[in-house]
Amino acid sequence: DGGITQSPKYLFRKEGQNVTLSCEQNLNHDAMYWYRQDPGQGLRLIYYSQIVNDFQKGDIAEGYSVSREKKESFPLTVTSAQKNPTAFYLCASRSRGQETQYFGPGTRLLVL
Amino acid sequence: AQSVTQLGSHVSVSEGALVLLRCNYSSSVPPYLFWYVQYPNQGLQLLLKYTTGATLVKGINGFEAEFKKSETSFHLTKPSAHMSDAAEYFCAVSNTGANSKLTFGKGITLSVRP
Numbered sequence: 001d002g003g004i005t006q007s008p009k010y011l012f013r014k015e016g017q018n019v020t021l022s023c024e025q026n027l028n029h030d031a032m033y034w035y036r037q038d039p040g041q042g043l044r045l046i047y048y049s050q051i052v053n054d055f056q057k058g059d060i061a062e063g064y065s066v067s068r069e070k071k072e073s074f075p076l077t078v079t080s081a082q083k084n085p086t087a088f089y090l091c092a093s094r095s096r097g098q099e100t101q102y103f104g105p106g107t108r109l110l111v112l
Numbered sequence: 113a114q115s116v117t118q119l120g121s122h123v124s125v126s127e128g129a130l131v132l133l134r135c136n137y138s139s140s141v142p143p144y145l146f147w148y149v150q151y152p153n154q155g156l157q158l159l160l161k162y163t164t165g166a167t168l169v170k171g172i173n174g175f176e177a178e179f180k181k182s183e184t185s186f187h188l189t190k191p192s193a194h195m196s197d198a199a200e201y202f203c204a205v206s207n208t209g210a211n212s213k214l215t216f217g218k219g220i221t222l223s224v225r226p
Contacts, residue, residue: 004155033214040121042202042216043156050211058213090155099144099163099206101214103155 004104023091032074118217131190135203144206
C-alpha cells in the first residue's frame, strides 16, 4: 500500500538531547513537509523540501534541522536548542504539479 | 502573504442537525482552499478542496463547501451530523505554483451530542 509512515509514534526526549523523527513515503512524491501542531494553534510549518538535497526553512525552523538525501525520506532532528519541543509532529508529502498534501500519522514528542 | 481565520474553537451540534464550520481566508493571488479532518492522535485526512471551476465542492462523508470570492469564505457544511463526525477540522489555503505552501487555520473541534 502507498502511504506515509512516521516513526516512532511516541518519543521521549531528555533535556539537552537531540532526537530524530523519521518520515518515509512510497508515493513517489517530490515535495515533503514537516509541521508542528500545538493545541489551539493549528499546524505550523517547520521545514520543507521540493527536491532531493534541497530544503527550505518554514515559519518556525529554529531549533530544528532536516536532511533530504533520498526522495522517499525526510527526517527531522529536534535539537537541544529547541526549548519547548513537546508537540505533535506531522510529516506530509505532495506530488509535483498537484496541489494536495497528504499526511502521515504523526509522532508525539514528550520531554522527560 | 496568506492567512486563514476559523472563528471559534469549538462547535457542538445534535446528531442529525446541520453542521456549519466557518472559514475565511486572505490571499494575494487566487487561492487553493482545503478542509482537512483530524481524529484524536492521528494525521490529517483531506475532506475536500477547491482549485478552479465549480465553486460548490463536494467531499467525503457527506461534507461540502462553497468558495465565495466576494466574501473570501470557504465554509464547510453537512446537512445531518453523525456521531462519527466528531473530530477537529482545519481549513487551509495554498498559493499556487511549484513552491506552494499550506497555511492552516487554528482548527475547530466539532462535538456531536446524541
